[in-house]
Amino acid sequence: MPKVTLINPDDSRIDLDVEVGDSIMRAATAAGIEGIVGDCGGGMSCATCHVVVLDDAYLAKTPEMSLTEDQMLDFTAMEREPNSRLSCQLVMSEEMDGMVVRVADPQL
Amino acid sequence: MTSGSTMTAPPALDIDPFTPGNLCAPEAVQEAIRETAPVVYLTRYEMYAVGRYDLVQTALSDYARFTSTGGIGMSDIRKPGAWRTPSPIAEIDPPEHRNVRKTLQKVLSPIIIRQWREDFTRVAEAQADAIIASGSVEAMKDIVEPFILKVFPDALGIDMPREAFPLIGEMNFNQIGPYNDLTRKSVEAAGPHLENYEQYFSRESMVKGGFGEKIYAAEDDGGFPEGTAGVQVRSFLRAGTDTTIAGIGHTLYRLAQNPEQWAKLKENPAKAKAAFDEAIRLDSPSQLIHRTTVADIEVEGLALKGDVKVGCFIGAANLDPRRFPDPTAYDIDRGSTGVHLALGAGSHICIGQNIARLEAEILLQALVSRLSRIELDGEATYRPINTLRTLDRLPLRLVA
Ligand code: HEM
Ligand code: FES
Numbered sequence: 001m002p003k004v005t006l007i008n009p010d011d012s013r014i015d016l017d018v019e020v021g022d023s024i025m026r027a028a029t030a031a032g033i034e035g036i037v038g039d040c041g042g043g044m045s046c047a048t049c050h051v052v053v054l055d056d057a058y059l060a061k062t063p064e065m066s067l068t069e070d071q072m073l074d075f076t077a078m079e080r081e082p083n084s085r086l087s088c089q090l091v092m093s094e095e096m097d098g099m100v101v102r103v104a105d106p107q108l
Numbered sequence: 109m110t111s112g113s114t115m116t117a118p119p120a121l122d123i124d125p126f127t128p129g130n131l132c133a134p135e136a137v138q139e140a141i142r143e144t145a146p147v148v149y150l151t152r153y154e155m156y157a158v159g160r161y162d163l164v165q166t167a168l169s170d171y172a173r174f175t176s177t178g179g180i181g182m183s184d185i186r187k188p189g190a191w192r193t194p195s196p197i198a199e200i201d202p203p204e205h206r207n208v209r210k211t212l213q214k215v216l217s218p219i220i221i222r223q224w225r226e227d228f229t230r231v232a233e234a235q236a237d238a239i240i241a242s243g244s245v246e247a248m249k250d251i252v253e254p255f256i257l258k259v260f261p262d263a264l265g266i267d268m269p270r271e272a273f274p275l276i277g278e279m280n281f282n283q284i285g286p287y288n289d290l291t292r293k294s295v296e297a298a299g300p301h302l303e304n305y306e307q308y309f310s311r312e313s314m315v316k317g318g319f320g321e322k323i324y325a326a327e328d329d330g331g332f333p334e335g336t337a338g339v340q341v342r343s344f345l346r347a348g349t350d351t352t353i354a355g356i357g358h359t360l361y362r363l364a365q366n367p368e369q370w371a372k373l374k375e376n377p378a379k380a381k382a383a384f385d386e387a388i389r390l391d392s393p394s395q396l397i398h399r400t401t402v403a404d405i406e407v408e409g410l411a412l413k414g415d416v417k418v419g420c421f422i423g424a425a426n427l428d429p430r431r432f433p434d435p436t437a438y439d440i441d442r443g444s445t446g447v448h449l450a451l452g453a454g455s456h457i458c459i460g461q462n463i464a465r466l467e468a469e470i471l472l473q474a475l476v477s478r479l480s481r482i483e484l485d486g487e488a489t490y491r492p493i494n495t496l497r498t499l500d501r502l503p504l505r506l507v508a
Contacts, residue, residue, distance in 0.1 A: 039217050040462040041381060042446040046217055067169045071202070071455035075210050088446065108217050 002097035006051075008035050009105035018092040024101070025049040025088035035103035042088035044068050049087040050076045050104035058099040059083055063091050078104040115411035118147040118156060125150075125396075125421075126285055128492035134395065138424035146408040147418075153182065153286060155417035156401075159424030161431035161449065163407070167399050167420050169454020171201040174418055176456060178400030181284040182417060195343050196336040202455055211331030212340065212459060215322045220462055228259045228470045236474040240508060244485050247502040252356045255471050260349055263463070264341065265318015268308040272301035277350035278493055285396065285494025294493075309338040309345075319344075348460045354393035354498035355384060355450075356468050360475075361502055362387045362438045364482045369440050374480075377473045383440040384468035389448035390438055395423040396495040397452065423497060425449050481507045 001017040004024055008014065018027040028036040028049075037048035044066075050073075053059045062085065069089050073080045087101070121144060124130065125137045141148055142159035150157050158164050167174045176199050179185035185192050185199065194200060197208055235255055245251060257270050279298040282291040307313060314320035320341045327337035363370045363383065373379050396419055403414040412418075426448050427435040451458035458464070475482070486503035 037217070037221070039221060041465060043451060043457070043461045043465075044446055045451070045457045045459055045461050046213065048217060067166075068453050068455075068457055071169065072457070074202070074206050074455070075213055077214070108214070108221075 002092055002094055004092075004096065004098075005100045006033065006035070007054075007100065007102045009103060020092050020094060022092055023088050024051070024090040024092065025086070027092075028087065033103075035105065035107065036087060037107045038088060040088075044072050044086060044088065047072050047075045047077070047086065048107040050078060050107060051085055051087045051090070051101040052081050052104060053083045053085055054100045054102060056083070058096065059085075061093070061095040061099075063089060063093075065089070076104060077106045077108055115406060115409060118149045118410045118412065119145050120149045120151045121157075122151050124152055126288055126290070126494050128290070131492040131494070131497075132490040134423060134497070135427075138421060138427060141421050142424045142428060145410065147410050147412060150419065153417075153419075155182065155398075155419055156412060157419040157421055159421040159428075161425045161428040164420045164422060164425035164449055165453045167418050168397065168449070168452055168456070171455070173402055173405050174399035175201055175402050176205075176399060177201055178398070178415075178417065180397050180399075182286055182398055182419070184400060184415075184417065193339070196332065196339050197343055197459075198347070198456060205455055208332060209455070209459065211326050212323075214331075215319065215326055216459065216463075219319060219322070220466065224259075224263050224463070225466060225470070227263065228467060229474075231255065231259050232470045232474040236471075236478055240478050240506065242506065244503065244505050247360050247504045248353070248357050248499055251475075252353050252360070252471070252502075256349060256353045256356070256467060259467060260352065260463075261345070262315075263319060264345060265315035265320040266308055266341065266345060267313060267315060268345075269301070272298075272305075273349055275301055276305070277346070278491075278496075280346050281350060281496035282494045284398075288494070290492060290494055306338070309342045311338070314341075344460065347458075348463065350496055350498065351393040352464045352467055354391075354496060355388045355464060356471060357499040357502055358391040358393070358497075359384045359387035359468060359472065360482065360504065361484075361488055361499060362390065364484045364502075364504055366438050367481060369438055370476075370481055372440060373472070374476050377476055379440050380469040380472040380476070381465045382443075382445060383472060384465060385445040385448065385450075386438060386440050386442055388450040389426045389432070389442075389444045390436070391497050392423040392426050392448075392450040393497055394450065394452075394495065395497050396421055422449050422452075475506075479506055479508060483507060 006014045025038045029038045039048045040046035183190035275298040279294040282294045324337045399418045451461045483505040485505040488502045489500045491500035
C-alpha cells in the first residue's frame with residue numbers, strides 16, 4: 001500500500017498507509033491523527049483538513065485542484081501557502097507513494 | 109474564437125417548472141432543461157437555466173461570470189420593486205465574502221465537534237425509544253420534523269414557537285422562485301408569525317451559550333460588519349431547517365424502498381452519512397439556486413446576455429447521466445459525498461453540511477439500531493414548493 005508521511009506541528013513524523021482511491025484526510029482521521037480534523041467529512045466546506053505538500057514534484061502528481069477546493073483554501077485557519085491543499089481532496093494513487101506533507105496548524 | 113455575431117442564443121423552452129404537478133414530479137422538466145442544450149432560456153420567466161452537472165458546478169462557483177450579488181432567488185434584489193437587503197453571507201461575492209465566511213467557520217467548527225453530537229444523540233435516542241412500539245407512523249410528522257425542530261433551534265440558541273417553522277420555511281423556499289400562487293398563499297399563511305419574527309434574532313433573545321450568542325460576540329470583535337449578526341443567525345435558521353428535514357425524509361424513503369441498502373446500513377452503521385448524501389443527490393432538497401450574469405458572456409458556444417438570472421437546477425445536475433452512471437439508482441456505496449451538488453459548489457458551498465450530516469447520522473443510527481427494517485405503509489407524497497423538494501407524507505411501518 002502506498003504511504004505518505006505527515007509532519008505534525010511538533011515536528012514529529014507519522015508514516016501513514018493510504019489505500020489507492022482513499023483520501024489522505026479519511027486515512028488520517030481513521031488512524032486517529034489529531035492534527036487533521038476533517039469536520040465536513042470531505043464535503044469541502046470546513047477547510048479543517050489543510051496540509052502543505054513539501055515537494056513540487058509530488059504536488060504535480062496529486063489530483064488537479066477544483067475551483068471549489070481553490071476557493072475553500074481561502075478559509076483555512078492557518079494562512080494558505082503556495083503548496084496548500086485540502087487533504088480530503090488528495091485521493092491516493094501509486095504515483096503519490098512517498099509524498100511528504102506538513103499538517104497545518106491551527107486547523108480551527 | 110467564435111465572434112459574437114455568429115454565436116447563437118440558448119434555445120428557448122416554453123415550460124413551467126413551477127406548476128404543482130411539475131414540482132411534485134420534476135423529472136420531465138429536469139430532463140428538458142438538462143438535455144435540450146448546455147444553457148436554455150425559460151421564456152415564461154425570462155431567465156437562463158442550466159441543468160448539466162459541469163455547468164451547474166461552474167455557474168455556482170465562477171463568481172467572476174456568475175455573481176451572487178443579484179440574490180439567490182429569481183428576482184434581482186438590486187432592482188426596483190424587488191429590492192431587499194442581501195443576505196450578509198449568501199448574497200455577496202469574494203473577496204467580501206471571504207472574511208465573513210471565515211468568521212462563521214471559526215465559530216461553528218469547534219462547537220459542532222465538541223458539543224452538539226452529545227446533545228443530538230440524547231434527543232434522538234429518547235425519541236426513538238418513544239416511537240418504536242407505534243408500528244405505523246407518518247415519518248415526517250412523527251419522526252423527522254420533531255427531531256430537527258428540537259435539536260436545530262436549540263443548537264442555534266433561538267427560541268421561536270415551533271409551529272412557525274414550517275410556515276416560514278415554506279414561504280422562504282417559495283420566494284426563491286417566482287411570485288406565483290404558491291408564493292402568495294404561503295406568504296399569507298406565514299403572515300401572523302412574521303410580526304415578531306425579527307425579535308427572535310435580537311441580541312437579547314439569544315439563548316445563553318448558544319451559537320447565536322457567539323455570532324453576536326464575533327460581530328463585537330469585528331468579524332462581521334456592524335449590525336449584521338442577527339441576519340447571520342436568521343440565514344442559518346432559514347438555510348438549515350427545511351433542507352435538513354427534507355433530506356432526512358428522502359433518506360428514510362429510499363431506505364424503505366431499497367431493503368438491500370437498509371441491510372448494508374444495518375450491518376455497518378458508519379454508512380449513515382453516505383446514505384444521507386446519496387439520498388440528497390437523488391432528491392436534492394435545494395432544487396434551484398440562482399446567479400446573475402455579470403456581462404455578455406459565451407458558454408459552450410452559446411451567447412448569454414449580461415445582467416440576466418441563471419437558474420442552477422441542482423436536482424437536474426445530480427441526475428446527470430454524464431456524471432452519475434445509472435443516475436436514478438440509490439446506492440449508498442456510490443461515493444457521492446463531495447461530488448454531488450446538493451450542497452452547492454465553490455466558495456458558497458453549504459457551510460452547515462456537517463451539521464446536516466451529524467443530525468442525519470444520529471437519527472438514522474438511533475433507528476437502525478432499534479429496527480430490523482422499515483417498510484412503506486401507503487403512498488409517499490411530495491409537497492409542492494417552488495424551490496424545495498420535500499415529502500409531505502411518508503407513511504412507514506417500523507418493524508422491530
Ligand atoms: C440537507 C441539508 C442542506 C442542504 C441541501 C443545503 C443546501 C445548500 C446550498 C445548495 C447552498 C449554496 C447556496 C449558494 O450557492 O448560493 C447552501 C449554503 C448555505 N447553507 Fe446549507 N444546506 C443544508 C443544510 C444547512 C444547515 C444545517 C445549515 C446551518 C447550520 C446551512 C446553512 C447554510 C448557509 C449559512 C449557507 C450560505 C453559505 C455561503 O454563502 O457561504 N445549510 N446550503
Ligand atoms: S474535510 Fe472539510 S474541507 Fe476537507
